[in-house]
Amino acid sequence: MTVTESVLYEGLAERVQQQIQQGLFQPGERLPSVRKLAERESVSVSTVLAAYERLERLRLIEARPKSGYFVLHQAREQLSEPSICSPPARPVPAHISPLMMDLIDTRKRGRLNFSTAMPAQDTNIGRTLRRTFARLSREGKFLHNGGYGALDGAEPLRRQIALRSLDAGLTVSADDIIVTVGCQNAISLALRVATRPGDVVAVESPCYLGFLQMIEAYGLKAIEIPSHPSDGLSLEALQLALEQWPIRTLISVPSFSNPLGSCMPTAKRRALVDLLGKYDLTMIEDDIYGEMSFFTGQRPTAVKAFDRDGRVMLCSSLSKSIDPQLRVGWIMPGRHYNEVLHQKYITTLSLPELPQLAAAELMAGGQYDRHLRHCRELYCSRLAELTDLVAEHFPPETKAARPQGGIGLWLELPRHVDATRLYYRAREHDFAFSPGELFAVDNRYQHCLRIIFAQPWTDERKQAIAQLGAWVKEAIAVPPVSQRLPSEVS
Ligand SMILES: Cc1ncc(COP(=O)(O)O)c(C=O)c1O
Structure with a gap:
């Protein structure tokens, strides 16, 4: 063709x-x-x-x-959408669940991993990358060719990122971009320059656990803002919080958030930027899933595209679209460019050139776009398979998000089902998912969980999900302690 x-x-x-x-x-x-x-x-x-x-x-x-x-x-039509939560409307120190260390430990995670947000491993991009790495090495494009690489990152990569950003409505040049060690490092640099210890940072609820870890580590306080499962962050709730609290920074994933998979509509993005201006707020826009839409094939316009003051720092990486081992990420720090570059200088100096050059080649040669097109199809159908499995094996009260991109599905179980207990039970059976308690500062999402669907649905993986559904059914057959007769409570 x-x-x-x-x-x-x-x-x-x-x-x-x-x-x-x-x-x-x-x-x-x-x-x-x-x-x-x-x-x-x-x-x-x-x-x-x-x-x-x-x-x-x-x-x-x-x-x-x-x-x-x-x-x-679509099986997802049988499952209703998760409810919008109402987190405590005040800033609190973030205390990370001890479960986090459990999940980081690969030995404990189990053989079947539904927990790590890792892209599909059965595509051709790995082979293409290995070939590109080998060729660049043969050509002597790295090591013993001039010492430290450029502080802001390899120019060919920054130029490719700038070109791709046009699709997100951004007109930036290679000089507006700093390459980082993945997206996590980009967000951490941004948070460092945007806040001082004790400051209040607004986050979505539920939110990516990495944000909470950084907020805790930097001595900040988090205020959780309710998020709609399909539209994302509630601007009304954000405005209320801004009227009450001295919030310095907002961290948000407007495109295919983690864990909900929500995508903020364009008009709401524009309104968000107005709000940022009105309250003189810095925003860290995590766009890591921005190119991973599977419904329309078009990537959403970035919030940063509406920002005229340089107050939005956009962070992203290739960890979800290619491989987290590449550790290629970037930040567009806007008016904080010099401070971010300085922070990068202090913390990392420069990065290995090879992954950056290989990524730039894949982008320039069209392989990256072809890969993304393939992944869109793959993830859309793998999500449909997972939703079918949930509809078949979980109790009908189960609610499921309807992600429009990304690689994770958020499930809300009946209130008294404890997803953390299910997590430990799953581990005994050699599989792991992410229990809801990881995605908030308290145990509000104890009855929720996230399943990553990027890998192929082998019989073994299907059985694990069916088993999980059977445990949930078992758990709801037992009434919660508060509803049991005294004689039933041991
Ligand atoms: C929303 C979000 N941001 C950032 C990261 C970290 O990305 P990276 O591996 O590029 O550092 C993740 C990883 O799961 C994520 O889900």
Whole structure:
């Protein structure tokens, strides 16, 4: 298939996908015949067939012999969305769950890992990277070629990142970007320059546990802002908090947040930037999943794209899209550029050149984009498989988020089910997921959990999820202690 043909069929698949998501075609309904759609769209029959095949791979439609293509019922429609929480509306010191150390320890994690947010390992990008590494080494592009690399990072990589940023609505140059050791390092540098010990930092609730760890380590206080499972951070709640507390900084993942998978709509992003200006707030925008949308194939416009004051520091990396071992990340620090560069100088000096140059080559050569396209399809169908498993094996009261990108699914179990207890039970059976208590400063999400769905669904992995569902059913069969008769409580 030529490049033009693949652009045509992907575009068509995306349009039909959007029409399904907007409800124009309902589950169970027949889609236009291949011929009719080819005529309407002025494309060839083979383009329509390729588009329909793509939607089949995404598990959105199915072909029925001699009848045509039909919209599939999505298991996620059977599961309601998680509720919006109301965290304590005041700043508190962040105390990280001791479970964190357990999960970091690879020996304890179990063989089947649904816990680490790691991209798929069954794609070709690893091989391509290894070849690129080998060639760059042969060509002597690193080691013994001039000492420390540039403090702001390798120029070819910064230029590629600047080019890609156009898709996020950002007009930045290579000189506006600093390469970091993954996204975690970028956020940590940003937090260092944006805060002083004792300051209050607003975070989404639930939020990525790494933020809470940094807040704790830097002697800061966290104020958790409720987040909607599909729209993200509540701006009303943020504004209320801003009126009451001296908040210095907001850390947020507007695009496919971790753990909810929510994606903030564009108008809300614009309104958020207005709020940042009104309260003179710095924002750390974690865009690590920004290119990993699987529904429309278009990456969301970054919050930073609406920022005219340079107060948004955008942080990202290739850890979720390629491999966390690359440790290639970056920050666009806006008006804090010099302070961030200085912090980087103090903490890391410079980074190994090889991963940076290899990443730049993959971006320039188009392999990275091809890989992303492949991953979109892969993750969309792997999420559908997981949702099917949850709908089949978990009790019907289970609520599931509807991520539009990323690699994690957030589940809310009936209130009295303790996900941490399930975690320890799972470990005895050689598998691990992330219990909800990791994603907040208190135990508000004790009945929630996150499952990473990036890896292929082998029988063994499916069985582990089915087993987890059976334990949840078992747990709800036993009434919570508060509802038991005194004679039942030992
Ligand atoms: C939202 C978010 N930000 C940052 C990170 C850390 O990324 P990196 O491995 O690039 O440091 C993670 C890793 O899970 C994450 O989920």
